[in-house]
Amino acid sequence: MTSETSPEMSAELARRAGHYAAAVAERLLNADLPVTGIQSCGPWRDTDGEYLDVEAAISFTQAFQDQHGGGDCGLHWAGASGWCLYTADKEDRYLSGARWPGAGPVPQPRLVAAFVDAFRLDPARAGSSDQPSYRQVGHAFPMLLDSLAPYLPAQPYLFEEPRIRFADLHRRAYENRVRRALVSRASDPLTHLHLRQGELTALLHLLESAESSNPSALNRLLAADLSARAGQPPEAAETHKGALQEADHRRRQEP
Incomplete structure (x- = not known):
């Protein structure tokens, strides 16, 4: 049984997840990776009514995606499982593979960057295909907020919105x-x-x-x-x- 969040908490979860994604993206940009954008959302229900946890994502250029299967390829973060690097077969747009580093729900950006490097060298050996579970979906949101707090911007009045922060980093x-x-x-x-x-x-x-x-x-x-x-x-x-x-x-x- 999941616990619904208030609109205020959902918005704050999305904001903090976005700033965390921006911090990871900054590390990737500093490593000269072709990052193009970030996204984040709070807990939500899909079209089937299934309750989904807080999420974030980092996208790359089409050239980077072409190097890794020619379909869709990017980083996805789930509040219950941490990061994965996913690829989709170029014959369709559905998720056909994901590798999980297994570094915890909120790993440091340097660990995520190291995982991406390992994936680029040897996708089949980087991380694991088994999706981990570090917390129950829809629960322990206050603890998750605390885990994301270190990645809030040092100057919030300049970069309240994660995408504005990312645009400046980019x-x-x-x-x-x-x-x-x-x-x-x-x-x-x-x-x-x-x-x-x-x-x-x-x-x-x-x-x-x-x-x-x-x-x-x-x-x-x-x-x-x-x-x-x-x-x-x-x-x-x-x-x-x-x-x-x-x-x-x-x-x-x-x-």
């Missing part, structure tokens, strides 16, 4: 990736990548679109560099390198 993670790529490869040999004019234009449009949600100097400078070099000889790469200079400037400002 923006900063990708800006750091771009900066590191530009700085680390400043002296790399030039590559020979032939693009159709339409493909280059599409890339510039994507950078321009990204600037609307992330007004970064690196976005603007990289777009300007690529645009200025279009149709120019190889030495133009040395003439137009504002993004490289900006990335190096930011690196030198780091403590």
Whole structure:
């Protein structure tokens, strides 16, 4: 027999589960994994009336999913069983496999990241296919709230909503990736990548679109560099390198 929760407790469970998912996603982003989003919900009933516990999820890019079966692939957290990394056969969209790390109901983000690394190396050996049960579904919600409390944001007035927190983490993670790529490869040999004019234009449009949600100097400078070099000889790469200079400037400002 499950114990129903109040709307207030259900909302708080969803919020804390979302912040926990954001903390795990931050660890994955710092490991350069292609995370695209987080989700969370409080206890709810499905269309069949079955009572389901608090849940959360982390999604990845389609390219990551294609590397692991070509169907649906992501991380799912259940308040009674902890995390699993699930895959769905590309012939259908139903869950066809899930691996559970067995690290407890609320494992530390570093343990989840280590499990994802193990899964990517050897899916069949990572974790177990047996779903664990650490607490009874629909019960002990106050204890679960306490377990999730350490993952609430240090600045709740800025990131009350988990998705806002994730959006900021995602923006900063990708800006750091771009900066590191530009700085680390400043002296790399030039590559020979032939693009159709339409493909280059599409890339510039994507950078321009990204600037609307992330007004970064690196976005603007990289777009300007690529645009200025279009149709120019190889030495133009040395003439137009504002993004490289900006990335190096930011690196030198780091403590």
